[in-house]
Amino acid sequence: xxxxxxxxxxxxxxxxxxxxxxxxxxxxxxxxxxxxxxxxxxxxxxxxxxxxxxxxxxxxxxxxxxxxxxxxxxxxxxxxxxxxxxxxxxxxxxxxxxxxxxxxxxxxxxxxxxxxxxxxxxxxxxxxxxxxxxxxxxxxxxxxxxxxxxxxxxxxxxxxxxxxxxxxxxxxxxxxxxxxxxxxxxxxxxxxxxxxxxxxxxxxxxxxxxxxxxxxxxxxxxx
Amino acid sequence: xxxxxxxxxxxxxxxxxxxxxxxxxxxxxxxxxxxxxxxxxxxxxxxxxxxxxxxxxxxxxxxxxxxxxxxxxxxxxxxxxxxxxxxxxxxxxxxxxxxxxxxxxxxxxxxxxxxxxxxxxxxxxxxxxxxxxxxxxxxxxxxxxxxxxxxxxxxxxxxxxxxxxxxxxxxxxxxxxxxxxxxxxxxxxxxxxxxxxxxxxxxxxxxxxxxxxxxxxxxxxxx
DNA sequence: TCATCATTCAATAAATCTCTTGAATGATGT
DNA sequence: ACATCATTCAAGAGATTTATTGAATGATGA
Numbered sequence: 001x002x003x004x005x006x007x008x009x010x011x012x013x014x015x016x017x018x019x020x021x022x023x024x025x026x027x028x029x030x031x032x033x034x035x036x037x038x039x040x041x042x043x044x045x046x047x048x049x050x051x052x053x054x055x056x057x058x059x060x061x062x063x064x065x066x067x068x069x070x071x072x073x074x075x076x077x078x079x080x081x082x083x084x085x086x087x088x089x090x091x092x093x094x095x096x097x098x099x100x101x102x103x104x105x106x107x108x109x110x111x112x113x114x115x116x117x118x119x120x121x122x123x124x125x126x127x128x129x130x131x132x133x134x135x136x137x138x139x140x141x142x143x144x145x146x147x148x149x150x151x152x153x154x155x156x157x158x159x160x161x162x163x164x165x166x167x168x169x170x171x172x173x174x175x176x177x178x179x180x181x182x183x184x185x186x187x188x189x190x191x192x193x194x195x196x197x198x199x200x201x202x203x204x205x206x207x208x209x210x211x212x213x214x215x216x217x218x219x220x221x222x223x
Numbered sequence: 224x225x226x227x228x229x230x231x232x233x234x235x236x237x238x239x240x241x242x243x244x245x246x247x248x249x250x251x252x253x254x255x256x257x258x259x260x261x262x263x264x265x266x267x268x269x270x271x272x273x274x275x276x277x278x279x280x281x282x283x284x285x286x287x288x289x290x291x292x293x294x295x296x297x298x299x300x301x302x303x304x305x306x307x308x309x310x311x312x313x314x315x316x317x318x319x320x321x322x323x324x325x326x327x328x329x330x331x332x333x334x335x336x337x338x339x340x341x342x343x344x345x346x347x348x349x350x351x352x353x354x355x356x357x358x359x360x361x362x363x364x365x366x367x368x369x370x371x372x373x374x375x376x377x378x379x380x381x382x383x384x385x386x387x388x389x390x391x392x393x394x395x396x397x398x399x400x401x402x403x404x405x406x407x408x409x410x411x412x413x414x415x416x417x418x419x420x421x422x423x424x425x426x427x428x429x430x431x432x433x434x435x436x437x438x439x440x441x442x443x444x445x446x
Numbered sequence: 447t448c449a450t451c452a453t454t455c456a457a458t459a460a461a462t463c464t465c466t467t468g469a470a471t472g473a474t475g476t
Numbered sequence: 477a478c479a480t481c482a483t484t485c486a487a488g489a490g491a492t493t494t495a496t497t498g499a500a501t502g503a504t505g506a
Contacts, residue, residue: 015244016319018242021238024234064322065318084318085314092241095288095308
């Protein structure tokens with residue numbers, strides 16, 4: 001540490017940050033945390049790893065300064081340490097998309113690429129919101145919605161969407177969104193709603209990117 | 224690879240990008256490449272690693288899509304694959320700065336923090352350039368200058384600065400710049416010139432950031 | 447105090463990464 | 477063809493990282 005040149009010491013610090021991000025499980029944890037704070041158990045459950053393993057990865061992330069922790073009773077809630085972490089995730093995604101035909105292949109085979117091409121940008125959605133001609137549909141689970149959502153959004157989790165179609169005005173254009181650019185929920189919601197004759201498109205990215213852009217976010221439950 | 228879920232496959236790809244960046248030597252190589260393309264030998268020399276080792280690291284970076292290579296005769300020239308790589312470096316730096324008191328300590332003990340506080344932002348420099356009231360001084364070596372520099376900049380490499388003080392107008396304000404936020408050259412130039420009575424400040428970041436911001440860059444040698 | 451539960455710690459084997467060494471490749475000029 | 481030089485490849489020892497297991501910690505409620 002102290003025997004290195006200052007320059008090497010700096011690069012070592014930067015490398016430590018990159019190393020913390022350099023594991024699939026940890027990236028998945030970060031994606032979850034981009035939605036809002038979560039307990040270890042919830043994170044372990046959603047990322048399909050053992051609790052002990054999740055805990056270890058989270059501490060790795062904490063040591064590198066990517067996440068922060070808060071204790072509340074028996075639970076420890078983790079959250080992203082700073083918006084710059086979301087920027088890091090975005091950079092990684094962009095580079096991977098540019099380089100690897102593999103990423104494109106995965107995305108195209110898993111998602112419906114016609115839908116992804118017709119995605120609505122944040123700016124476009126802002127315009128339409130001002131004009132009041134669009135229904136914003138949040139298809140994430142209720143708890144995530146409660147922690148924060150787009151202003152005026154309606155929460156219909158994908159699991160309940162089919163039962164509650166009556167809550168949607170069939171004459172208004174719908175924009176569905178989810179956790180982020182690769183979140184499957186909104187793709188599936190769009191596919192399902194289109195099959196029922198709704199005019200619906202997908203928001204290009206998800207809530208974390210919206211928030212990071214400095215756009216307003218509401219909290220609490222609603223209709 | 225193909226037995227994973229699509230989601231896991233994506234995170235694995237993103238992790239591969241992060242892993243490529245997760246080594247001090249490779250980050251230093253990337254910083255060098257942010258200046259412009261370089262041969263393996265030059266990179267090995269500047270980062271103080273063996274040629275074989277540099278070659279291995281460069282190929283690691285190439286496989287992950289962070290750099291690209293071009294053969295010209297006996298030499299192979301590497302360059303950053305895309306601007307997004309610079310964004311990645313910036314994210315890593317920001318996170319490291321936020322988290323680690325260590326980084327701040329290193330920076331403050333090595334650099335003169337008074338100088339760093341008085342750094343000029345890109346926007347401020349743009350304004351002053353338009354008003355024509357400032358001399359822009361590039362203190363990098365000649366070859367780097369030739370590959371690209373700020374419009375109207377004068378190239379006085381640090382090694383020659385002392386001999387060629389006459390090239391500078393002592394009545395005009397000077398803004399010195401270098402390779403990037405942690406490049407020592409411009410700090411030293413500022414210290415030296417101030418000791419001689421010049422009015423001189425440092426540009427907040429270096430040429431790569433200027434270029435990435437979409438601002439104009441000149442090439443070729445000049446006075 | 448005791449039992450419970452979320453989280454963390456500690457230890458280990460398996461896998462991966464890194465640097466060095468020396469040879470191989472590929473382009474150039476004689 | 478040959479020698480030269482920049483770069484890459486291949487192999488192996490040493491260090492680091494990872495997932496698992498089971499135990500330890502720390503807070504809660506009876």
